[in-house]
Amino acid sequence: MIFALERLRLLRAGKSLDSPTPLDIDNLPVDWRIDFEERVAILEYDGGLTREDAETQALTEIAERIRSTEQI
Amino acid sequence: MKNIEKPIGRALTALQALGKKVKQTGPKQWQAQCPAHEDHKPSLSVSEGTDGRLLLDCKAGCTFESVREALGLNKGEAYMRTEQKGNFVASYSYFDESGRLLYKIHRTPDKQFYPQTPDGKFGYNGSRRVLYRLPELLESTEQVFIVEGEKDVDRLRGLGLTATTNPGGSNGWRKEYAEPLRGRNVVVLPDNDEAGQKWCKAVESSLRGVAASVKLVELTDLPESGDVSDWLNNGGTKEKLIQLAEQQSEVDVLETITESEWELPAQLGHFDLPIFPLEAFPGQLCVFYEFCEAVAESYQVPVDLPAMLALSVGGASLAKRIVVHIRGDHWEPVNLFAVVALPPASRKSGVFRAVTEPLVLFERQEVERLAPIIELNRNQRILLEDSLKHARKQAVASKNAEDRKGYAEQTDKIIKELNELEVITSPQYIGDDATPESISSLLYDNAGRFALLSAEGDIFDLMAGRYSNGNPNLGVYLKGHASDDIRVNRANRDFKPIYIHKPALSIGVAVQPDVLRGLTLKRGFRGRGLLGRFLYSLPQSCLGHREINPRPVDPKIATAYQNKILDALRLEPNVNTDGKPCPHIVTIGSDTLKELDRFAKWVEKQLGPGGDFASMGDWAGKLVGAVCRIAGIFHGLIYAASGNPAKAQIDAETMLGAIAIGEYLIPHAKAAFFEMGADPEIDSARRILDWVSSKQKEEFTRRDVFNSLRGRIQKVVELDDPLEILTNHGYIRDVSQEHKGPGRKPSQKYKTNPLWLAQNTQNAQNYRADLNSAHSAQFAQEVAI
Secondary structure (H helix, E strand, O other): OOOHHHHHHHHHOOOOOOOOOOOOHHHOOHHHHHHHHHHHHHHHHOOOOOHHHHHHHHHHHHHHHHHHHHOO | OHHHHOHHHHHHHHHHHOOOOEEEEEOOEEEEOOOOOOOOOOOEEEEEOOOOOEEEEEOOOOOHHHHHHHOOOOOOOEEEOOOOOOOOOEEEEEEOOOOOEEEEEEEOOOOOEEEEOOOOOEOOOOOOOOOOOHHHHHHOOOOEEEEOOHHHHHHHHHOOOEEEOOOOHHHOOOHHHHHHHOOOEEEEEOOOOHHHHHHHHHHHHHHOOOOOEEEEOOOOOOOOOOOHHHHHHOOOOHHHHHHHHHHOOEOOHHHHOOHHHOOOOOOOOOOOOOOOOHHHOOHHHHHHHHHHHHHHHHHOOOOHHHHHHHHHHHHHHHOOOEEEEEEOOEEEOOOOEEEEEOOOOOOHHHHHHHHHHHHHHHHHHHHHHHHHHHHHHHHHHHHHHHHHHHHHHHHHHOOOHHHHHHHHHHHHHHHHHHHHOOOOOOOOOEEOOOOHHHHHHHHHHOOOEEEEEEOOOHHHHHHOOOOOOOOOOOHHHHHHHHOOOEEEEOOOOOOOEEEEOOOEEEEEEEEOHHHHOOHHHOOOOOOOOOHHHEEEEOOOOOOOOOOOOOOOOOHHHHHHHHHHHHHHHHOOOEEOOOOOEEOEEEEEOHHHHHHHHHHHHHHHHHHOOOOOOHHHHHHHOOHHHHHHHHHHHHHHHHHHHHOOHHHOOEOHHHHHHHHHHHHHHHHHHHHHHHHOOOOHHHHHHHHHHHHHHHHOOOEEEHHHHHHHOEOOEOOHHHHHHHHHHHHHHOOEEEOOOOOOOOOOOOOOEEEEOHHHHHHHHHHHHHHHHHHHHHHHHHHHHHHHO
16 A cells, blocks of 8 residues: 555645655554554553553554555 | 653663664654664664653664663663564464474463464464464374463473463364364363353364363362463462363263354454545545535435446546556556445435436437437438439339449449448437447447446346356457457448447446355456456445435535536547547656556555465456546546646646545455455355355254255365354354264254344344335335426
C-alpha cells in the first residue's frame, strides 16, 4: 500500500507530498493494526507508559516500520 | 536540576556528554545515536513511562545491558525490547520430524504468543503446525504427558519425562496433532481453568481410537489457571506425577462431550473489509460524495453500492469519449466491470434506479431526438431498395444490350449508395439482461459502447452459456473490457461479418453473495481472465440495522449528480486527422505519474513469489490499469462540460483518489476470490455447510456428505480437509465410535453444532420474512402509483 488516502489528505492540507505520510490508525490494514495494538500493549505493560503515550509512541514506531516496509 | 535526578535526565545528559545526537520526537519520546555502538544515524528510541522508567530500543540490535550501562542507568530504571516484535521473555522452537526448524513461538511477559518463521516474518506464514519437541517425542517410547504450554513441557522434560504441547494455547489443538501420538500411552494435564477443560476435551476427542490409552490427571490444590509447573513448585515430584497417572483409569472420551459445551463456531472466511472511501472523489466531484451518501442513507444500504455503481455509470458515460495515456504504448479506456455482493432484500433495485437515472434519461432524450432522423434514414433506404428492385426488373426486361447495360450501371450505383448509407437505429446505451450475442449487436448499433447494469446476477449465467448449452462465449466481454476490435458474423445482416472498432463495454452488477460462490470453477472464467477484470466490493449488509424512516435524497443533490453524468454523456468525441471520431487523449502530469509509479512498484512487489497477490495475479496484474481507468473517469467527469477533457492533465488529487479506491478494492478482491472458491477446500467446506443447513442435519456420516456432493467430489478422501476445516471452526464434531472387531469400518460420523444449526434456521426464516416484507412494500408502492 502507499496509503493513498492519507497522502490525499496531506495534499488537501496544502502540504508537500514529499513530507512523511501521516497515518491514520483507523485506516490501517488489519495486519498493521494488529502490530500497532500489540505494540501499544507492550509499551503500556512493559514500558509503563500511559495508554495515551503508548498509543502515540506505538503509532510513531509503526508508521516508521510501514514507511520502511512499504517505501512510502 | 530536578530533571537530572530522573532516569531520563541522566540518560539525556549521558548522551550529550558522549557527543551523541538527541532529538525529541514527541512528548516523552526521544531519538538518539546509540551510545553502545558506532551509530551514524539515530537508532536508539527512548520513551519515558509515567513512573519514570525508560523504554530503550536500539534498532541496530544492541543488547539491553550495553545500552543501559552506557547511559549510566541502574537496573530497574530501564527496559528494552529484546526482539523486533516485542519484549519477549522466552522463545520456543518447533521442528518437524527431520529436525528442520518450522517456526518459533515467542512469549511476552503478559503471556501473548507470537509465531515467527525462519525467514524472520511473524506469523506461521503457511508453515505446517506440529507438536512441540516433535523429534524427541517420536524418538521416545515412553508415556507422553500433554500439557498446556511450552514452559510446562520443558519443565517435565527437565525431570526426564516425555512431554509435548500444541502451538496456539488452549484454543490451538488440531486433530492432526493426534497422529504422532498413535499407539502411545498419553496422560493429559490440563490447566486449572475453563479453557483448560475445553482444551482437554479437544485433545481427548482427537486421540480417540488413535492413542493406545488416554488418561486425564486433574492436579489438585492448584490456584486458578494453575498448571503442572505450579504443582511442581508446590512440592509435586516426578514420582508423584507418575503415580497419579497410574492410579487414573482410562478416559471414556464419548462421555466427556455434552451438548452444553458447544459454542458458536468461528466464522468461515471472515474478512474485515474497509468501507468505500467517499473522500477519494476529487474535490470537484464532491457532488458524487454527497449523492452516494444520500442514496445510501435513503435506501439504507452501504455506501459501497451507490459508489461502485456511480463509478460504473461514470465509466459508461465517458466510454469511447476519453482514453488515458499513461506512457509509451500504455493506454487505458475508462469503461469498468464492477460487481457488488449484497444479500437479498437489500434494496439494490432502488439504488440502481437512482444511480442509473441520468443514463436512462439521456437514452430517452436521444431516442426522441433521433426519431425523425431515423425515420428519414429508413425512408431513404426503402426508396433506394425499391429503386434497386425496379432497376433490376428493367434490366431483365430490356431487349437490347445497350439498355441492359444502362440499367445494370444504374443498379450498381444504387447498391453503392445503399452500402454507403449509414443505418441509424434507435440508441440503447444500457441494458440489464443481454446474451453475449446481443451485446455484440448492441455494441455495433451504438457505435461501440454499451453498459450492462443490473441488480441481478443473471449476467454470470449468461456468460457461462445459459442459452448456448453451457458453452461460455466470453469473447465479447474480454474484448469489450480491453477495447480490442470485435468481428462478429450476424445472420440478420446478410451473413456479412461486422466489425466493432475498439468497443467499450461497461458492467455494473449487484449480486447476492451466493452468486459469487464457485465462479472460479466455471469454464474459462478464471483461466481466460474474466474474473480478473472485475472490481469487487463485498460491503457489510445493513439488514437488521436499517432506519425505518430515513431521509430521502435531496433533489438538488440528485440533479447535480445527474448533470455531471449528462455532461459526460453529451461530450462530443474528438476528431482525428481523417475527420473520423476518436476519443480525447488524457495524459498524466509528471508529478502525478510519480504517485502512480509508487503504487505500481508496490503492486509489482506483491505479485512476486510469496507476495500478497501471488494467488490472485490475474486480478492484481490489472489493478494499476483499473486505477488509471478510475482516474480517467474522475478527470473526464470534471472536464466534460468544457468539451475538451484533454486540455488539462490528470492531477495528483485525482490520481491519489483513484489509487485510494484501488487500495480499498484490494481486500475486497481477496474476499471475493475466497468466496468464488479460489480455495477448493474452503469451497467444499462451504458446500457441506450449505447441505447440512438446507437438510437441517443434526448428525451425518462422511458417506452422506460424499453422496450429497457427488459430482463435485471425486473421491471420499477429498472430504478430509473440508471436514477438518469445519471441525476446527467448531461447526461439526467427529463422534465416530472406535471400531473394534471384524468387518468394514463404519463411515465416520459427525454431529452438527446445535447452536449454529438453530441460528442458521432462524436466519433463514428472517430472510424469508424480509423477502416477504420487501415484496409487500414493492406491491404497496405499485398500487400507490
